[in-house]
Amino acid sequence: MDLEHDMLVWLSKSFGLFYLIALSIIIVIYAYWPSNKKAFDHAAKSVLHNEDGPWR
Template sequence: MLDTYKFFAQLAQTWGLAYFVAVFLIVVAYALWPSNKKKFDDAARIPLRED
């Protein structure tokens, strides 16, 4: 039981880290992609608009 737990804990830590790093890089690339600039600029101005 203990060996199985250690194996799955090691697996989750290693692949979990790789998964979160990959997701982080995808989100950063999406946010900085030039074609998304207008969409994000429009969203940033929403609080300043008069209804």
């Protein structure tokens, strides 16, 4: 029984590691994809565009 538990723990840790690495790579590729640049630039500027002045 102990060997089965150790194997299950090893598999779950390995799967989690590779899952997070793959997810990180996908997020970085999405963020640097050239066609997303316009949307990201618009989102960055739209926050400051509607600001009238300091909040009182």
